[in-house]
Amino acid sequence: MDAELCAAELMARNSHEHPEMPWDFHVDMARQVWDEVRHAKVHDILMRTELGCAWGDYPVGFSYFRSIYAYDLLGRLALFNGTSEQRAMWRHSHRRKVLLERGQATVATVFDYLLADEVPHVHNGARWGSYLLGGDEQAYRQAVRDLRAGLDRTGKPV
Secondary structure, eight states, rough: HHHHHHHHHHHHHHHHOOTSSOOOHHHHHHHHHHHHHHHHHHHHHHHHIISOTTTTSSOOOOOOHHHHHHHHHHHHIIIIIIIIHHHHHHHHHHHHHHHHHHTHHHHHHHHHHHHHHHHHHHHHHHHHHHHHHTTOOOHHHHHHHHHHTTTTTTTTTO
């Protein structure tokens, strides 16, 4: 839930802080904010119904948010959309598989729902990162690789 709320904040700030970007960029960022907020709501429901806890029961950390927010727009898109969201696709698929193996089909279904939104989030990074680099998708992919090289083992920029 913490990660989803931070993701919503990052995408909202991307839009707010870059009014010079094309209208479609703002539409894509608004859609992603909505997706991230819906994801947080799903986690809130799961916390209450499946885990017996609620928002605020455990400490909330903003170190990952701060580390991504410190970058320019290209860096945020490359690190968050091009890396974190891409890795979320794997994590959601893996969690779904493990949950099914453990007989928790209802909770596993949630990860299908979350996974469906991660694909367009990764696309947002590629679309707008390439735009920032003059439409050069290869340059964007190289920027993603370069920035990934500066991540620690947890995926946090160092």
